[in-house]
Amino acid sequence: MVTWVPQVPFEFMFDQVWFFFKIKSEGQDAEELELELIDFGAEEIGLDEDALVITGTFESFGQLQSKLEGDGMEILESGLETHSQYHQRVRC
Numbered sequence: 001m002v003t004w005v006p007q008v009p010f011e012f013m014f015d016q017v018w019f020f021f022k023i024k025s026e027g028q029d030a031e032e033l034e035l036e037l038i039d040f041g042a043e044e045i046g047l048d049e050d051a052l053v054i055t056g057t058f059e060s061f062g063q064l065q066s067k068l069e070g071d072g073m074e075i076l077e078s079g080l081e082t083h084s085q086y087h088q089r090v091r092c
Contacts, residue, residue, distance in 0.1 A: 017058040018043075021068060022051040022077040040067040051076055 030052055034045040041060020046053045056064055058080070068075060 018055055018081045019058055019061045019064075020077075020079055020081060021054045021064065021075050022048065023054065023068065023073045023075055025050055025052045028052055037064065037067065040064045055081075 025047060030045050030047065033052070034042060037045070037054060041056040041064045042054050043056045044054075046055075054064070054068075065075070065078070
């Protein structure tokens with residue numbers, strides 16, 4: 001199988017860089033937490049196995065990380081994702 005790859009510079013293939021944080025879901029109300037974290041740059045909160053996954057834009061990474069740590073929430077994992085203009089998610 002041959003996959004077509006556009007011949008453009010790599011940095012132009014991605015529309016936006018997003019970050020994610022995974023925190024323990026135990027004792028957390030996802031809806032209430034989402035409303036609270038919107039002011040700190042959270043875009044979406046979802047459930048992944050036994051963790052809440054909080055996503056947002058790269059620009060708000062530090063602000064949201066400070067909020068989570070300041071509230072004593074344990075960050076289990078964090079990272080970056082790029083969303084390409086070709087609608088594929090690439091986890092870094």
